[in-house]
Amino acid sequence: MVSWKRNLWILVVSQFLVISAMTMIIPFLPLYIQELGVTNPNTLSIWAGVIFGANFLTAFLFSPFWGRMADKYGRKMMILRSGFGMALIISLTGFAAGPVTLLLLRLLNGVVSGFIPASIGLISTNTPKERVGYALGLLQSGSVSGAICGPLIGGLLAQSFGFRMVFFITGMCILLATIVVLIFVKEQFTPVQSKEKTSxxxxxxxxxxxxxxxxxxxxxxxxxxxxxxxxxxxxxxxxxxxxxxxxxxxxxxxxxxxxxxxxxxxxxxxxxxxxxxxxxxxxxxxxxxxxxxxxxxxxxxxxxxxxxxxxxxxxxxxxxxxxxxxxxxxxxxxxxxxxxxxxxxxxxxxxxxxxxxxxxxxxxxxxxxxxxxxxxxxxxxxxxxxxxxxxxxxxxxxxxxxxxxxxxxx
The missing domain is CATH 1.20.1250.20 (MFS general substrate transporter like domains)
Structure with a gap:
């Protein structure tokens, strides 16, 4: 198989695994916060909103920095950084002792996140220009199908094994996807040397x-x-x-x-x-x-x-x-x-x-x-x-x- 096609199909499957894993926690996140000791309904809704949005806040702040690192060290390196980092942090979320711990871990997860953007960057730069639209469309299909299946799988797992176990399973899924990328994805990357340091x-x-x-x-x-x-x-x-x-x-x-x-x-x-x-x-x-x-x-x-x-x-x-x-x-x-x-x-x-x-x-x-x-x-x-x-x-x-x-x- 041509290199760009192999990369594309591997990342489609990997994105399905990662998005499925990350969305597994959505159906029961408020219930998990409740298990951590927040029982007042009004306080619970506030904690749920803050904890859910925390991930996006730090991802918003750090995304340009990781983009700079990707241009310097390669998009595959950023996929691996994000994948291994999220696998560790989400697994640690299963050990959260209270809502504050959970909030800090969600903030940290946003800091290291970037598996999907780095995948988009790798595919868009390693695919022939006349096929970029098709490749990015197929890549989105992998993400969307994961987003559909994740909450359903997460709900079933939480009902069968409890909330904390889902975080460990989520971490394992992301780890598996990252190892697959490490072994099989090949990137053609030549860093552009810049003499001037820019902010x-x-x-x-x-x-x-x-x-x-x-x-x-x-x-x-x-x-x-x-x-x-x-x-x-x-x-x-x-x-x-x-x-x-x-x-x-x-x-x-x-x-x-x-x-x-x-x-x-x-x-x-x-x-x-x-x-x-x-x-x-x-x-x-x-x-x-x-x-x-x-x-x-x-x-x-x-x-x-x-x-x-x-x-x-x-x-x-x-x-x-x-x-x-x-x-x-x-x-x-x-x-x-x-x-x-x-x-x-x-x-x-x-x-x-x-x-x-x-x-x-x-x-x-x-x-x-x-x-x-x-x-x-x-x-x-x-x-x-x-x-x-x-x-x-x-x-x-x-x-x-x-x-x-x-x-x-x-």
Whole structure:
């Protein structure tokens, strides 16, 4: 098998294992906090929110630093650093003595995290440019399928073996995936030597001076902001549409169908990005998510919501892979991982802020109003892509296609 294809399939499977492992803890995290001695319902909800978000806070802060290290030492090295680090820290989480210990371990886990961003960086830089869209789409399928299976597996394991054992199993899964990468993934990496020492701020200015990188960071932030603004609050809407006895089941179905649809279309839309341009796939996919978000505000039956979430999932498959493809196209040579590092920070920021503002919107205008708000955010995002990204991306895409034609003739 060609080297880039072998790397791709190994990392698809590894990402499935890592994401499955990391999402195993989601269904019972509040229950685990309760087991650690937090019994007051009001205090429990605060601790659960803080502990869940802690991981994203430190990941947001440290992502640019790890991007710099990846450009210096290689993306595979960053995958191994993150994998072994998370395997150790998540295993230690099973020994947490109280909520403060758990919080500190979640903060530390965010510091060493980066398995997924480093994998994206490795695939995007070691895959032929004409196949990057397909590769990143397939890579996302591995992540999404892991996110679908993880909570289900975690719930079953917690019920069978207890909460603490799940953390040990999670650590073993991440360790296994990391060892597979260590042995089988081969990276073609040549570090770019820089005589001048630059600060993170200087690197950010250097990277964003290349159009339309800064606009792409705004786009990825708004995508995560809109998507994550809705997802954690969907169970409240499901509660309106079903009986109390079936809320948990249908809440799981609503989230799972969107992930399943995302998994189906991500590779196909990635292929389309390689043929027609990631900028066009991004625009139409985002337009689809925005337009199909609006009818959700009017649903009167749970099956209507499930169908709409499935359609939205089909469109979501074209968002993040397309943005990552465009970032790869416009990243300065030798600074690809740093460029992804800043984009990951933008993504983590959207993941943190989205649920917070989503909750405020729901408290003000209700869950149905939230769908309109997210649709507006995504429509604004479409305009940003059309005005700020499309002209430059079209030019670069046409130049790349012309280069490929010349190489084929030769």
């Amino acid at each position: 993170t701020l200087q690197e950010f200015k250097m990277i964003t001076s290349r159009k339309p990188v800064l606009s792409l960071y705004v786009v990825i932030f708004l995508i995560q902001f809109a998507v994550m603004g809705v997802n954690p609050l969907l169970s409240l809407f499901v509660e309106e549409l079903t009986s109390p006895a079936t809320v948990a089941f249908y809440a799981g179905v609503v989230i799972s169908v969107m992930g399943f649809a995302n998994m189906l279309t991500a590779p196909q839309l990635g292929k389309l990005s390689d043929k027609k341009g990631a900028q066009h796939v991004l625009i139409y996919s985002m337009l689809g998510v925005a337009l199909f978000s609006i009818p959700q505000a009017f649903v009167t039956d749970i099956w209507q919501l499930i169908i709409l979430r499935f359609i939205i999932g089909l469109c979501l498959g074209g968002l993040l892979p397309a943005v990552n493809t465009l970032i790869r196209m416009h990243a300065p040579s030798g600074m690809e991982s740093r460029t992804y590092g800043f984009s990951n920070s933008a993504m983590y920021l959207g993941t943190m802020i989205g649920p917070i503002l989503g909750g405020l919107i729901v408290s003000s205008i209700g869950i149905r109003g939230l769908f309109f708000a997210c649709a507006v955010v995504l429509l604004v995002n479409v305009m940003i892509v059309k005005i700020k990204v499309l002209p430059t991306a079209n030019k670069v895409f046409d130049q790349e296609k012309l280069r490929q034609k010349k190489e084929n003739v030769v």
